[in-house]
Amino acid sequence: MAAATLKDATAIVGIGQTPFAKQLPESEKTLACRAILAALDDAGIDPSEVDGFASYTMEETDEVEIAKAIGAGDVTFFSKVGYGGGGSCATLAHLASAVATGQASVGVAWRSRKRGSGKRPWTNTAVQLPTPGQWTRPYGLLRPADEIGMLARRHMHEYGTTRDHLFNVALACRNRANQNPAAQMYERPLTREMYMNARWISEPLCLFDNCLETDGALACVIVSAERARDCRQKPVYLHSVAQGLPAQHHGMVNYWNDDPLTGPAWTAARQLWKQADFGPEDVDVAQIYDAFTPLIPLSLEGYGFCARGEGGAFTEGGALEIGGRLPINTSGGGLSEAYVHGFNLINEGVKQLRGTSTAQVPDAATCLVTAGEGVPTSAVLLRS
Amino acid sequence: MTTTELLAPVTDDDGAPFWEYTARGELRVQACANTECGELRFPPRPCCPHCRSFDSEWRRMSGKGRIWSYVFPHPPLLPAYAEMAPYNAIVVELAEAPRIRLVGNLVTEAGAPWNSVDPARLKIGAKVQVVFAQQGEFTVPQWVLER
Numbered sequence: 001m002a003a004a005t006l007k008d009a010t011a012i013v014g015i016g017q018t019p020f021a022k023q024l025p026e027s028e029k030t031l032a033c034r035a036i037l038a039a040l041d042d043a044g045i046d047p048s049e050v051d052g053f054a055s056y057t058m059e060e061t062d063e064v065e066i067a068k069a070i071g072a073g074d075v076t077f078f079s080k081v082g083y084g085g086g087g088s089c090a091t092l093a094h095l096a097s098a099v100a101t102g103q104a105s106v107g108v109a110w111r112s113r114k115r116g117s118g119k120r121p122w123t124n125t126a127v128q129l130p131t132p133g134q135w136t137r138p139y140g141l142l143r144p145a146d147e148i149g150m151l152a153r154r155h156m157h158e159y160g161t162t163r164d165h166l167f168n169v170a171l172a173c174r175n176r177a178n179q180n181p182a183a184q185m186y187e188r189p190l191t192r193e194m195y196m197n198a199r200w201i202s203e204p205l206c207l208f209d210n211c212l213e214t215d216g217a218l219a220c221v222i223v224s225a226e227r228a229r230d231c232r233q234k235p236v237y238l239h240s241v242a243q244g245l246p247a248q249h250h251g252m253v254n255y256w257n258d259d260p261l262t263g264p265a266w267t268a269a270r271q272l273w274k275q276a277d278f279g280p281e282d283v284d285v286a287q288i289y290d291a292f293t294p295l296i297p298l299s300l301e302g303y304g305f306c307a308r309g310e311g312g313a314f315t316e317g318g319a320l321e322i323g324g325r326l327p328i329n330t331s332g333g334g335l336s337e338a339y340v341h342g343f344n345l346i347n348e349g350v351k352q353l354r355g356t357s358t359a360q361v362p363d364a365a366t367c368l369v370t371a372g373e374g375v376p377t378s379a380v381l382l383r384s
Numbered sequence: 385m386t387t388t389e390l391l392a393p394v395t396d397d398d399g400a401p402f403w404e405y406t407a408r409g410e411l412r413v414q415a416c417a418n419t420e421c422g423e424l425r426f427p428p429r430p431c432c433p434h435c436r437s438f439d440s441e442w443r444r445m446s447g448k449g450r451i452w453s454y455v456f457p458h459p460p461l462l463p464a465y466a467e468m469a470p471y472n473a474i475v476v477e478l479a480e481a482p483r484i485r486l487v488g489n490l491v492t493e494a495g496a497p498w499n500s501v502d503p504a505r506l507k508i509g510a511k512v513q514v515v516f517a518q519q520g521e522f523t524v525p526q527w528v529l530e531r
Contacts, residue, residue: 123462125391132427134393136487138524140457140465140473140498142391149455150475157453157508203456203470248433255452255475255485256426 007275008383009100011228011235012092014043014221015347020184020338023117024215029061031217032112033069039219040070044232045106052077052104052222054094056087058121058341061112077104081243083251085291085372086264088342089380093241095222105223111343112217120213136253145210145292147252148374149202152294155261156204161312163204166293167195169328170208170335172320173290177332180358184212185336209293211334218343220350236353239366240276240381244268252374264377265302265370272379273304280304283381284364285352286326287345290333295373296320303368303379322359330359345369346380353384389464392520398428401442406523411514412442413484426484447514448479448530451490454506471498476512476527491515491526505529 016038018024018031026034040047050072053063063078077098081087088111095107122143141147155161174190177183190208198206228235244267248257273279280303288299297311305326306314319325331337331348338344349367351357357364364384371378395403398414405412415424416432417439423432424443431438454474459466471489478484492500494515511530516523 120460125462134395134399135427138391138393138519138522139487139489140390140461140468140471141455141487142457142461142465146455146457146473149457150453150473153455154453154508200456200458200470202458205455250427253487255487256483258483 005275006096006100006238006241007277008237008239009225010096010222011225011237012220012350012382013223013228013231013233013235014039014041014045015219015350016040016042017182017218017344017347018216020182020214020216020340021116022184022213022215024114028112028114028217029065029069031215032061032066032110032219035112035217035219036066036070036108036110039108039221042233043221045221045223047071048073049106050108051075052095052098052107054079054081054091054107054109055111056081056084056091056341058084058113059111066110077107081378083372083375085289085341086375086377088289088346088371088378089241089369090243090371090378092222092238092346092380093243093378096238096241099222099224105227107222108219109222110217110219111341113340114215115339116213116215132250132253141253143202144252145205146202148292148294149205150255151261151298151374153204155294155297155312158261159309159312161297163196165297165312165315166209167192168315168320169290169293169296170195173329173333173335175321176330176359177336180331180337183332183337184214185332205292205294211291211339212336214338214340216338216340218340218347220346234354234384236350237383238380239383240272241378242268242271243376243378244271245376249376254374261298263298263302263373264375265299265373268377268379269303272381276381278366282366283326283368284366285330285361286328286368287330287333287349287370288328288368289342289345289370289372290329290335291339291372293335296328299370299373302373303370322361327361330357330361342371349382353382390519391462392522398430402428403522405442406516406525409516409523411445411447411525413445413478413481414440415443417441424481424484445478445480449476449512449527450479451475451506451508451510451512452477452485453508454490456503468498472501472503472506474506474527486525488525488527491528493528494526501529
C-alpha cells in the first residue's frame, strides 16, 4: 500500500488582504473578516462553503467570531498553532491535512493584527512566562530583538557574518517594497549610509534590522487539488509542508543546548525536503520569515541553501535580489512590506507562482515560504 | 541604582531552588541524581532528558565562566531598564559545563550598574566570575571580569 502523502494533494486557490499601515481604524475582527472574504471572492467560493479554519496564537479573533460574521456553514475542522510567527505556515499544513483526509473541504487560514496601533507585546510584564523568562527577562533581555541579537553576535563571532551582510538582507527587502505599492515602505528607499548610521535597538542590531509595526490582515483559501482545477485562479499546490520543534530547543532564547545556532529551521527543513520532489537548488524564489535580518542567514543555512556558517556570505553580490541566486521576500517581507506575523509571505508566494507579483521572478514555478525561525516553526513548499 | 522596578524572576516549582541557593550566595545548577547518569541540565525541569530519572540534585558551580555572547539594548525599553540603557546583557558559558549558559549582566563589582563596564571590554571568550547582588526581593547572579 502506498504511504499517505500530502504532496500536491491540496492547493491555495484564493488570497486576500487589507491595506497595511501603521494604524488602521477598523478592529482586528473587522480586518480579519475583510481579508477572509476577499480571499474567498478571489477563489470564487461562497463563504457558506467554508468548513475548516486554521490560525496561530496571538490571533485575537477566534473561529466562532469569524464563522458567524462571514456566514460560514457547519465547521468540521479548526486548529490553532502555537508560537506566534512560527505557526504561519503550519496553518496551511493543518488545513492540507484536513482537506486531504476529508475532515474539511474548504479551509481558511488567516492572520489579523493591529501591532502598529497596539502595544508592544514585551511591555506586558504580566504575561512573562516562568520558563524560560525567569532566566532572561530580569537581566534585561526584554524583547525579541535582544534575544535574537545575542544569536546574531555569536554568529558574527563564529562565522564572520558582518553588518554588511545584514544590510544586504534589509536592502533586498526594501528594494522589493519599493516596487510594491501596498508596502508600508513603498516610497522609502534605503541606503547603506542610512543603515550604518541608524540608531541601535539592541547592538549589534539597528533599527533597519527590525521588522515593521503594522495593522493589517491576510487570508488564504485551501481546497483539494481536484477542486482547485475548477476554481477561478490558477492553483498553487502545497507540495510539501513541515513543522519543526528541534530536540532540546528553548524558543527564542535558545542558549541551552549543544548548538544554539541550529534552530527550528533545520528540523523543519529535513522534514520538508524529505517529502519533496525537488531540493533547495530548484527553488526559484523564497519568502523567508524576517522579523529580524539575522533570521535570513540562519534560515538560508537551515533550509540548505548554503553550508553551515555561510548564511552571511551567501547574501553577497546581490544574491537576494531579483536576478540573484535566491530572490527573497519579493513583496518587501516583514522588514519592508508589513509585519503581519509572516502571513504576507504566504500570499506573496502565491502571487509569485500565479505570475502576479509586483516584483515577479520570471517563470517562477517553485517557492519556499517559511515561518519564524528562532521559535518552533513551520514551512511550506509551493509549486505551480 | 534603583533595582526595585526591574523585573523579578517569576519562578516555578522547577526553578525555585536556583533562587534559594543564590540567596545564600551559591550558584547551583540542577543535575540528574541517578549516579549512572549525573548530567547537568538547564533550565531546570522535572526529569532528566538523558536517562529520564526524576531524581535530581543541585550541584554547586565554581562560578567561573566565559562570555558566549552579548548585546547592548537601547530604548524603547521598560522604564527601569531604559534608565540604564545602553546596558549590557551577556550569556555566560560555565567553565565546568560549557553547554550550561546563564544570562546575566557584566558589572565592575557586585551591585554596580549594568552600564558600569566600558563596552569595549566586552569580548566573546572573556573570562568572568560570578558575584551576587540584590534585585528587589531576589538575589541574582552578576558577573565581573576575572582579573
